[in-house]
Amino acid sequence: MKADWIAVDWGTSNLRAWAMGTLGVIDHGESHEGMGTLSRDGFEPALLRLVSPWLEDGRVTPVIACGMVGARQGWIEAAYRAVPCTPVSAAQMTPAPTSDSRIHVHIAPGLSQDRPADVMRGEETQIAGALALNPGFDGVLCLPGTHAKWTQVSAGEVVSFETFMTGELFALLSTQSVLRHGMAPDGFDGAAFDAGVDEALSRPNDLAARLFRLRAEGLLHGLTPLAARSRLSGLLIGAELAAAKPYWLGQPVALVGAEGLSSAYARALAAQGVTARILPATDCTLAGLTALARELLA
Amino acid sequence: MKADWIAVDWGTSNLRAWAMGTLGVIDHGESHEGMGTLSRDGFEPALLRLVSPWLEDGRVTPVIACGMVGARQGWIEAAYRAVPCTPVSAAQMTPAPTSDSRIHVHIAPGLSQDRPADVMRGEETQIAGALALNPGFDGVLCLPGTHAKWTQVSAGEVVSFETFMTGELFALLSTQSVLRHGMAPDGFDGAAFDAGVDEALSRPNDLAARLFRLRAEGLLHGLTPLAARSRLSGLLIGAELAAAKPYWLGQPVALVGAEGLSSAYARALAAQGVTARILPATDCTLAGLTALARELLA
Numbered sequence: 136m137k138a139d140w141i142a143v144d145w146g147t148s149n150l151r152a153w154a155m156g157t158l159g160v161i162d163h164g165e166s167h168e169g170m171g172t173l174s175r176d177g178f179e180p181a182l183l184r185l186v187s188p189w190l191e192d193g194r195v196t197p198v199i200a201c202g203m204v205g206a207r208q209g210w211i212e213a214a215y216r217a218v219p220c221t222p223v224s225a226a227q228m229t230p231a232p233t234s235d236s237r238i239h240v241h242i243a244p245g246l247s248q249d250r251p252a253d254v255m256r257g258e259e260t261q262i263a264g265a266l267a268l269n270p271g272f273d274g275v276l277c278l279p280g281t282h283a284k285w286t287q288v289s290a291g292e293v294v295s296f297e298t299f300m301t302g303e304l305f306a307l308l309s310t311q312s313v314l315r316h317g318m319a320p321d322g323f324d325g326a327a328f329d330a331g332v333d334e335a336l337s338r339p340n341d342l343a344a345r346l347f348r349l350r351a352e353g354l355l356h357g358l359t360p361l362a363a364r365s366r367l368s369g370l371l372i373g374a375e376l377a378a379a380k381p382y383w384l385g386q387p388v389a390l391v392g393a394e395g396l397s398s399a400y401a402r403a404l405a406a407q408g409v410t411a412r413i414l415p416a417t418d419c420t421l422a423g424l425t426a427l428a429r430e431l432l433a
Numbered sequence: 434m435k436a437d438w439i440a441v442d443w444g445t446s447n448l449r450a451w452a453m454g455t456l457g458v459i460d461h462g463e464s465h466e467g468m469g470t471l472s473r474d475g476f477e478p479a480l481l482r483l484v485s486p487w488l489e490d491g492r493v494t495p496v497i498a499c500g501m502v503g504a505r506q507g508w509i510e511a512a513y514r515a516v517p518c519t520p521v522s523a524a525q526m527t528p529a530p531t532s533d534s535r536i537h538v539h540i541a542p543g544l545s546q547d548r549p550a551d552v553m554r555g556e557e558t559q560i561a562g563a564l565a566l567n568p569g570f571d572g573v574l575c576l577p578g579t580h581a582k583w584t585q586v587s588a589g590e591v592v593s594f595e596t597f598m599t600g601e602l603f604a605l606l607s608t609q610s611v612l613r614h615g616m617a618p619d620g621f622d623g624a625a626f627d628a629g630v631d632e633a634l635s636r637p638n639d640l641a642a643r644l645f646r647l648r649a650e651g652l653l654h655g656l657t658p659l660a661a662r663s664r665l666s667g668l669l670i671g672a673e674l675a676a677a678k679p680y681w682l683g684q685p686v687a688l689v690g691a692e693g694l695s696s697a698y699a700r701a702l703a704a705q706g707v708t709a710r711i712l713p714a715t716d717c718t719l720a721g722l723t724a725l726a727r728e729l730l731a
Contacts, residue, residue, distance in 0.1 A: 249653070298646075307605045312602075339638030341676045344677070346598045350552075
């Protein structure tokens with residue numbers, strides 16, 4: 136099971152790799168050796184631990200990687216490309232220094248926006264994949280997650296984008312703040328989620344006051360940990376939608392993200408009269424890396 | 434140096450105690466044995482480690498305590514009193530179980546508000562102290578901190594209040610989130626703080642988008658760690674002021690909090706045309722505990 140080339144999605148917390156052949160994915164593997172856990176000289180060994188079974192002695196296997204692996208604190212910094220521009224460009228990939236002669240590693244550049252200042256790493260490859268899977272798509276792509284991105288895409292280019300720390304805020308508030316005392320570790324209560332979205336969208340500047348109320352309602356009125364979790368999620372996604380309104384209002388919207396999270400965003404958007412398509416995130420990542428590989432290895 | 438009675442402010446992170454005599458404070462001590470670090474049977478030993486030098490054999494010394502020591506996870510739960518009501522009531526203090534016969538411990542009740550649901554523990558004693566030090570005060574007291582409180586006070590009663598997780602959000606975002614990479618550990622840049630307050634107050638529903646921009650401006654435009662820290666503080670305090678506007682607009686405002694933080698709030702309010710008086714927090718805590726002691730021991 137040797138790979139023609141290897142696709143790698145290397146984020147802050149996780150490393151995922153796919154052995155690619157002529158007909159697509161042959162094998163895949165993943166580890167928790169994300170960018171955040173590695174020092175500069177730890178990247179090559181971490182990659183080899185995952186991909187060496189797919190390598191052939193005496194032959195160079197190209198590795199195409201995207202994500203935080205190209206950050207300043209990553210393996211090697213891959214320069215940002217400034218929007219408006221195509222989401223990815225094989226000509227502007229950054230080679231990573233390696234000592235094992237069986238691999239050549241190419242890291243995809245991220246995207247930057249001058250004003251308002253913004254950056255992305257990894258999502259640009261998912262956007263390229265979404266466009267490869269949906270040729271001619273014009274409209275808005277939302278990529279929910281730790282740092283959710285809203286992007287305006289037109290004529291194959293990313294025109295503008297905006298980042299929201301919604302996923303990170305949810306993780307910090309639900310597990311590290313005083314709210315953790317009344318918060319279920321998982322589960323989804325649709326009505327509580329909807330109430331949170333509605334609260335945040337109808338009075339967006341009240342968010343700061345709504346958060347502690349979850350704690351107080353737990354103490355005084357028996358708000359359940361599941362409802363508290365779902366309402367917190369709704370409040371934060373609702374606040375994001377309030378601020379991202381110029382993106383989604385009257386536009387075709389597609390969501391690229393994990394299934395449960397994308398469904399929650401789609402539900403919140405539906406309550407605002409917007410029907411969003413859901414594109415599976417991993418399919419988009421792989422399609423984007425494949426587009427890069429085709430161009431680079433052609 | 435024996436105490437007539439002992440004043441205790443026992444929060445989540447810290448324990449502070451004062452030996453009180455006829456003329457006021459005789460001695461004081463503090464430790465990091467806050468409520469959050471103790472199990473139920475750890476409270477009495479933690480208190481004794483601090484106050485035993487002030488106790489006399491064969492005599493009972495009253496201990497008046499306020500704060501999270503009276504929470505459900507504390508020494509013993511002290512019931513909430515529902516607003517509108519006076520900030521404290523000696524008649525409704527909760528005795529804590531002790532085995533050392535030299536102390537009698539009384540814990541002050543917190544305050545609750547039915548709708549919108551809200552609770553406080555510890556601040557009610559500071560409010561009582563602020564009123565004791567400023568008899569006849571009618572207006573708004575703001576108590577900045579981990580969970581900032583805005584309270585409407587009239588005719589000696591707390592009429593309503595609202596809690597904002599501003600301090601906790603600042604701590605989480607500046608030390609645990611992606612923003613920590615570009616964030617100074619301390620210091621204050623007045624112009625950057627003012628810019629953050631103004632951004633949040635002029636477009637309060639954009640807060641969710643403003644946070645990640647601090648990171649992007651650090652990467653792209655060289656925003657300094659000190660400016661990033663001060664602008665984050667300004668953004669969060671500005672968002673609080675936007676939501677708390679019904680409290681401070683056209684009202685006499687006094688701030689009860691740590692000196693630096695109160696000054697920052699006063700600066701933000703001044704930009705909105707509100708001149709706020711600053712009352713030192715520890716003076717208010719002690720005056721509130723003293724008022725309780727007078728009533729209880731009379």
